[in-house]
Amino acid sequence: MSEYQALSHQGLWKNNAALVQLLGLCPLLAVTGTLINGLGLGLATTLVLIGSNTTVSLVRNLVPNEIRIPIFVMIIAAFVTIVQLLMNAFTFNLYLALGIFIPLIVTNCAIIGRAEAYASKNPVKYAAFDGLMMGIGFSAVLILLGALREVLGYGTLFAGAEFLFGDWARALHITLFETEHNFLLAILPPGAFIGLGLLIAVKNALDRRVEQLISKPQKVIERARVTTES
């Protein structure tokens, strides 16, 4: 397996930031009320991850070991500020919907974790790719959880897509069922915890199933038949 393949596998599945490392749970649980909110935060986090991983990798030989953490945090904070200003400028409604959780990306342990564990020890191209894959893996969980909670809670999908993609995206809006009574449990924080727990359980079950499938083909030993005649 090449380095890129290994990084993809780690970031998307085996070492997924949300499902396996359980990092960055605060924004994950707080903003996944709808699919678009999840997607928005996922995109922002991915951008910050790529930027910070690249930069940390670039300066990894210049940074004194003793003060590396403050420097990483400042680099991450700079990228978060960039993303925050961009979202404020181009996707203002989404910026309002995500609120405090955009600046809080600074404290997302998944980002500082990748900077410390991978980017500060590896060349730029790998570090950037690692940021991309970790970001996509994290975003995928955000999107899935957001979709799950939106369908259960409001009965819709892609509500608010126009905030992210512009006016044409109103056409994406799907209403699965209409109800006077929203299923508040799915929308409120408990729904996020239960939903994440279910996703982790599904992932573990899939892993176990795959493991069984791989280890299954055992050699069937044919015993030589020994009789008195032979």
Place this chain on the structure above:
Amino acid sequence: MKSSVSSSPHQYHQRSTAQLMRLVCYATLPGFAAQLWFFGWGTLIQFLIAATVALVTEAAILECRKQDFEKALSDCSALLTALLLALCLPPLAEWWVTAIGAFFAIAIVKQLYGGLGFNLFNPAMAAYIALLVSFPVAMTSWLPPQELAARGYDLLDACYLIFTGYTAEGYSLNQVRNLADGYTMATPLDSVKTDLSQGFTYTEALTKQPFTDGLGIGWFWINLAYLCGGLFLLKMRAIKWHIPVSMLAAMAVIALILHLSNSDVYPSVMFHLLSGGTMLGAFFIATDPVSASTTDKGRLMYGALIGAWIIIIRTWGGYPDAIAFAVVLTNMAVPLIDYYTRPRTYGHSRSVKKVKKS
């Protein structure tokens, strides 16, 4: 005299899980009947819906887990969960409320934790909370007792209301809930809470419609009926006395202190003991053998904690009744309670072993 020697356990009147569950089901009958008498047929239909969904869910999940579901279904534990849930729901809640509740109780709270005997939380109560948090309006639409209602409803009306939201003549649930003078009525606990928050005194609140002699119409008898059922369970030794007694005692003591300190704001002891789901909670819900504490001393603490939480949440909380929240909150404390109340093993010293400081 000849005495036989045998090894432990020495209790020979052993019930199977199914027998115990059925006994508890039978013991709810007086209360169930009282609820049907005062609030109409709705509860019976809710029970049928909840039981169907609970049994189907249990069978489906056990099938997925490749376990024998016929054996598990015959132990009646899912049926008891459905029964307790149905008894707590407003009688004319729409069918999907009940169905979601029963599914949640069995699938999420019971089976995801490993099935019968492994659940941390009381399934019926956790499901009740999920419903109360999700559908606050539907879950607090209690009917007035039938004798006060402007128009009663029969079995057919109940079916129509639960499955379509309207009676056969087209009255909505809110119209059925109206009193003779066109007001809807809250439960006694709700009514007192609202009045107190609007600056009335407790005595003034009791002069309102739902009360006679300071106790809620209907609720008084329902609680007495559950008390009878509970005493029957005690007599049959299906439950131990520790949890109900300590829970009711804790409620009484705290309510008495509060009531004596300011009788305008804090309701009386009798009001607390005989309204809402107090007796159902004390004898049928808090005593759930799986999620309750398992030592005698622990049971006393567990019951007292529930009682304290009930008064605290009823008095200062946002919701009118508190049995479900109190039970589930205390369920969380059960592992800790059990750890600190382990009985002394015969032959060992009483002192708890402490970690040696080096």
